[in-house]
Amino acid sequence: MGRLAAGLPLSRVQQCWLLLAQAVAAVPLWWRLPFWVTLVCLGALGWRAWMLWSGRMRVSRWLTVGLLGGLCFGLVAQWGNPARLEPMIALLLGCCAFKCLEMRRIREARTVLFLGYFIAAVGLIFEQRVLDFCLAVAAVLVTLAAQNMAERDPWRQYSLRGFSLAPLRSVGRLAVLSIPLTLLIFVFAPRLPSFWTIPLPDERQAQSGVSDRLNPGSISALTRSGKLAFRVGFEGPVPPARELYWRALVLSDFDGATWGQRGTAILQDGAPIHWAGPRRPAPDWRRQVRYRGEPLRYRVYQEPSGQHWLFAIAAPVSDEFGIGHTAGLRLVSRQPVTQRVMYQVRSYPDYRLDPVRLGAAARARNLYLPAGSNPQTRALAASWRAEGLGAAAIVARLFAQFGREYRYTLSPGEYGRHAVDEFLLVGKRGFCEHFAAATVLLLRAAGVPARVVVGYQGGELNPEGNYLLVHQYDAHAWGEYWEDRRGWVRIDPTAAVAPERIEYGARPLLVDEPAFLADEFFSLNQVRHVAVLNWLRLNMDNLNYLWLSWVLGYDSGRQTAFFGRVFGVFFAYPWLWLVLLGSGLVLVLAVLCWRGPRRRRSRIERLFLRLRRGLVRRGLVVRPGHSPARLAVLSERAGLVRAAEICRLFDRHLYANRECERQIRRRLRGWR
Amino acid sequence: MTDSPVDLPADSNPLEGAVRQVGRVLLGKAHAVRLAVTCLVARGHLLIEDLPGLGKTTLAQALAQVTGLAYRRVQFTSDMLPADLTGFAMFDKAAGRFEFQRGPLFCQFLLADEINRCSPKTQSALLEAMEERQVSVDGVSHALPVPFFVIATQNPHSLAGTFPLPESQLDRFLLRISLGYPDAGAERDLLAGSNPRARLAEIEPALDAASLLALQARAEQVRASAAVLDYVQRLLRATREGGDFVHGISPRGGLALLQAARAWALLGGRDYLSPDDVQAVAAPVFSHRLCHRSSGAQAGVDALQQWVESIDVLAD
Numbered sequence: 012m013g014r015l016a017a018g019l020p021l022s023r024v025q026q027c028w029l030l031l032a033q034a035v036a037a038v039p040l041w042w043r044l045p046f047w048v049t050l051v052c053l054g055a056l057g058w059r060a061w062m063l064w065s066g067r068m069r070v071s072r073w074l075t076v077g078l079l080g081g082l083c084f085g086l087v088a089q090w091g092n093p094a095r096l097e098p099m100i101a102l103l104l105g106c107c108a109f110k111c112l113e114m115r116r117i118r119e120a121r122t123v124l125f126l127g128y129f130i131a132a133v134g135l136i137f138e139q140r141v142l143d144f145c146l147a148v149a150a151v152l153v154t155l156a157a158q159n160m161a162e163r164d165p166w167r168q169y170s171l172r173g174f175s176l177a178p179l180r181s182v183g184r185l186a187v188l189s190i191p192l193t194l195l196i197f198v199f200a201p202r203l204p205s206f207w208t209i210p211l212p213d214e215r216q217a218q219s220g221v222s223d224r225l226n227p228g229s230i231s232a233l234t235r236s237g238k239l240a241f242r243v244g245f246e247g248p249v250p251p252a253r254e255l256y257w258r259a260l261v262l263s264d265f266d267g268a269t270w271g272q273r274g275t276a277i278l279q280d281g282a283p284i285h286w287a288g289p290r291r292p293a294p295d296w297r298r299q300v301r302y303r304g305e306p307l308r309y310r311v312y313q314e315p316s317g318q319h320w321l322f323a324i325a326a327p328v329s330d331e332f333g334i335g336h337t338a339g340l341r342l343v344s345r346q347p348v349t350q351r352v353m354y355q356v357r358s359y360p361d362y363r364l365d366p367v368r369l370g371a372a373a374r375a376r377n378l379y380l381p382a383g384s385n386p387q388t389r390a391l392a393a394s395w396r397a398e399g400l401g402a403a404a405i406v407a408r409l410f411a412q413f414g415r416e417y418r419y420t421l422s423p424g425e426y427g428r429h430a431v432d433e434f435l436l437v438g439k440r441g442f443c444e445h446f447a448a449a450t451v452l453l454l455r456a457a458g459v460p461a462r463v464v465v466g467y468q469g470g471e472l473n474p475e476g477n478y479l480l481v482h483q484y485d486a487h488a489w490g491e492y493w494e495d496r497r498g499w500v501r502i503d504p505t506a507a508v509a510p511e512r513i514e515y516g517a518r519p520l521l522v523d524e525p526a527f528l529a530d531e532f533f534s535l536n537q538v539r540h541v542a543v544l545n546w547l548r549l550n551m552d553n554l555n556y557l558w559l560s561w562v563l564g565y566d567s568g569r570q571t572a573f574f575g576r577v578f579g580v581f582f583a584y585p586w587l588w589l590v591l592l593g594s595g596l597v598l599v600l601a602v603l604c605w606r607g608p609r610r611r612r613s614r615i616e617r618l619f620l621r622l623r624r625g626l627v628r629r630g631l632v633v634r635p636g637h638s639p640a641r642l643a644v645l646s647e648r649a650g651l652v653r654a655a656e657i658c659r660l661f662d663r664h665l666y667a668n669r670e671c672e673r674q675i676r677r678r679l680r681g682w683r
Numbered sequence: 684m685t686d687s688p689v690d691l692p693a694d695s696n697p698l699e700g701a702v703r704q705v706g707r708v709l710l711g712k713a714h715a716v717r718l719a720v721t722c723l724v725a726r727g728h729l730l731i732e733d734l735p736g737l738g739k740t741t742l743a744q745a746l747a748q749v750t751g752l753a754y755r756r757v758q759f760t761s762d763m764l765p766a767d768l769t770g771f772a773m774f775d776k777a778a779g780r781f782e783f784q785r786g787p788l789f790c791q792f793l794l795a796d797e798i799n800r801c802s803p804k805t806q807s808a809l810l811e812a813m814e815e816r817q818v819s820v821d822g823v824s825h826a827l828p829v830p831f832f833v834i835a836t837q838n839p840h841s842l843a844g845t846f847p848l849p850e851s852q853l854d855r856f857l858l859r860i861s862l863g864y865p866d867a868g869a870e871r872d873l874l875a876g877s878n879p880r881a882r883l884a885e886i887e888p889a890l891d892a893a894s895l896l897a898l899q900a901r902a903e904q905v906r907a908s909a910a911v912l913d914y915v916q917r918l919l920r921a922t923r924e925g926g927d928f929v930h931g932i933s934p935r936g937g938l939a940l941l942q943a944a945r946a947w948a949l950l951g952g953r954d955y956l957s958p959d960d961v962q963a964v965a966a967p968v969f970s971h972r973l974c975h976r977s978s979g980a981q982a983g984v985d986a987l988q989q990w991v992e993s994i995d996v997l998a999d
Binding site: 619638668 | 962
């Protein structure tokens, strides 16, 4: 019957459901693809809907081929190299929409349906928030309803007037019934490592957040974005904002205009990286670090940045696989962070270096200034030096000046070739990168090893879930200088010029500047002053945070730990559970599906089935209840004379008790 | 199908003539007329369920006239008693004994109009007579004439002041049909033409009691091959196991289906049964014997027809 049904024309209600399912399944992808692709796909679906209303059913094959060609051309024009994720998804969506255009039979509907499930899953590639998950579930439910409709009693033609949400209701009931099984699979199914990778979105586009170069304007550019950088959940109380310096990068090299890191690909701070894991010999620098005191324990949920660096405070330690510790006391990831990652960190604010020693090469690196750059700043440094000021005194005097004469602003104006000179002596307006660069440069000119650190500062506490939200506009730059008895000392000139930036975050300070959040089209971040909307924003984020930590964060490590805790060590292996549950499921299905021995079909029945298949192949709408005599009439009407003759033979053989089997056999020979 | 055995050529088939004659009065309802004639030939009784004014009575009168049977019409009312139907024993003073007075039931063709208006007691008296083809009054059985054919009409139950027939009694009717509104063309002809009552008078009898009995006997001779019996069994099983209906069709219902299908085959001029014959009568045979599980209502004819077509004619 399945084969007969495949050839049946779709009724209008079924088509309605199929189009609806297509549209819903693609919703999460619409925002990800260029405007015109969405327009083309929706246009094709809309056209199909119009055909449904107007009763016009044929679309020329050449038209669909032409549309497909146009789509491919557009994709190549848009992306150049089509072997990447987005153009492939766009192609999938387009093909599916065009398939809808020529969908007339249940056979084609099945193709569209299964593509629909695939598209619903593809929607989760980019984002896995609660909302995305809900959209995917909705898409699957509507597609299931469409399938329910398409496969329900295929011999009946449902009229459009009978359109109801009944299929959705029955599918919803099934979905509710399947929740326990889903939970079981969620808890017990082993988390497999990904065994294939997809060409990721354009690397450069995907990179976001602080970059490995610092020049005037690079941090202030980040304040245009209200995007989330990462979330942090502390195990204990959240430390005060002035201690929350999330270090991402240490920039020691200055070429006269830009601060950066020379040479090393993964930014190892001039010394080997110490990767987490047992039996990894610690490099020299790591043995120098004494982790003392009570650590801060927290978990970072980092949004994709496309970069290698991670975020942590003070001297961090992490035992996660694939995470390394650098000599700059930072954490880095072996793979660029292209998907949301979670890592557990212990940070030791009271760490010490023992012995406190800076190698000659490192000292030279952190003192280097290109010849001829910023001569006035160097002269100033030299004069302060001549007064006999030490590093701490220089910093104190500079910060006092900052506090008196300088302004902290997002739009400081342009500075020329000797940017620090112009900023320090003329302009006196700047953002954190200006202050940090000037301070470090002045210290270096005074003979104190110093470097720039970039990362994020502070964060917004979400009182609903007691965790921190760190946004892109929290990006910050500050400095560190070397003191021979203490090691690296953090100095933040921003704290001198705008202490409220450190205490209360960037937002209240910048909210009136026109450039702040300028890249946001609309977000709840912009309407924080409306209490209800802010409450909504924080609660929604809290929901996502819980989702992240409980659902997405349930990885193989946590799974093994959970099994070990609940079932004992022996049952801690997810693979064991996979085998147990899998075989149990197969057994249950086998028992449910076993219907006892099937009656063997007689010869004449098999011949008749062959005849019917042949008629279906010739485009006839054959229902199971069509008798041979009726099929004869239908075949005659379709011009199939030979088929009609065979049908009549069947009628005589089966019902008029005339033995015609040999004739039937002869006629059916070679008739497929 | 030139070489298939047709023992009643279409033009000389008296049944076809009868159908054509009735069709001249009841315009645009050829299928309903064929079903009515089928019911007659299958020795069954017919239930017509429809709103007033759609031609139920006209159909019955035309059919009675074309078959030339002794016709009586009884209008059922709520105060009717069984004796009004069957007759009663009356004391004959001259003879000095009780004499049985025959009621209107003693005829060959009874039109029981609006059967659901009378009380259940009277209804069951009629239905008993239909089943037993005899009437017992005061311990004496009186056989009804042969052939005996009842057309009962009823209004849909939603109308006020009716006693709906219980399912067990509906089972006494072989077929249930409804006429429905005529299509535009037929209605125009009706409006433009002469009075249907006048046209009734023009009908010539195409049959008589003897030939009808012969045809009824002939219908029972229509051959049913193993394949078609398999098909009927598959249909019956599907009503019981498919989960679509509250109760399946009883074996008696299966016999009724076969009986009606045989008559339909004879009407089509064939001496063997094909699945088409079964399908043609299946919906009217099943419609008052099945209740949909989902709605609890009796199955609609169109939905049943679609359901029947979804049951495979040959294989599971």
